[in-house]
Amino acid sequence: MAGSAAAQDGVRATDRLYAVEELSGMLSDHAVEYFDGSVSRYRGDGVYSYKYTENDRPWLGTWSVPEPGRICVDFDNGSARCDTLVDDGARMVLVIANGTRFPVRERRELVDGN
Numbered sequence: 001m002a003g004s005a006a007a008q009d010g011v012r013a014t015d016r017l018y019a020v021e022e023l024s025g026m027l028s029d030h031a032v033e034y035f036d037g038s039v040s041r042y043r044g045d046g047v048y049s050y051k052y053t054e055n056d057r058p059w060l061g062t063w064s065v066p067e068p069g070r071i072c073v074d075f076d077n078g079s080a081r082c083d084t085l086v087d088d089g090a091r092m093v094l095v096i097a098n099g100t101r102f103p104v105r106e107r108r109e110l111v112d113g114n
Contacts (some may be wrong), residue, residue, distance in 0.1 A: 005089040006022075009099055009101070010095055010099035011069075011084055011086060012086075012088070013093050014076065014089060015086035015093070016086060016087040016088075016089075017068040017069030017084070017086055017097075018068065018069050018085060018086070018087065019068055020065050020066075020067065023068075023069065023071065024065045026092075026107065027042040027071065028042060028043075028062070029042070029043060029044040029061070029084055029109060029110045029112075030042055030108060030109055030110060030111075031064075031107070031108050031110055032078070032092070032103045032104055032106075032107050033105045033106045033107075033108070034094070034103070034104060034105055035103060036052075036102070037053060037054075037055060038050065038051065038052045038053070039051055039054075039112060040043070041114070042063050043077070043110065044083055046062045046063060046064070047060070047061075047062060047063075048060065048061045048062055048063040048073050049061075050073075056105075059071045059075055060073045060075065060076045061074050061075035061076050061078075062074050062078075066082050068080075069084045069085055069086055070082050070083070070084055070085075071083055071084070071085055081097070082097045083095075083096050083097065084096075085096065091103055091104055092107065107111075108114045
């Protein structure tokens with residue numbers, strides 16, 4: 001998600017954190033596409049994949065929502081990360097550890113895991 005022109009100000013006072021059950025339900029069996037074209041896929045069985053472009057090899061792992069607004073991924077390569085997903089009043093926004101915000105372009109249901 002590099003190269004974004006998004007503001008780097010982290011979670012804002014006006015953002016609403018999604019409840020654990022709410023966020024889990026919104027992500028389970030859905031793909032989340034960002035304005036830079038990258039896509040995260042959250043299968044209902046906990047399998048996660050991320051591609052920056054359609055032709056890239058996917059980053060694979062497992063996902064969980066351990067607390068309100070937090071989405072964590074344990075990647076198959078041994079790395080892990082947790083980010084925050086919020087409702088900014090207009091859309092879902094991913095806020096990564098350094099505070100960069102990535103608005104979601106589209107959240108769509110997965111069909112056959114894709």
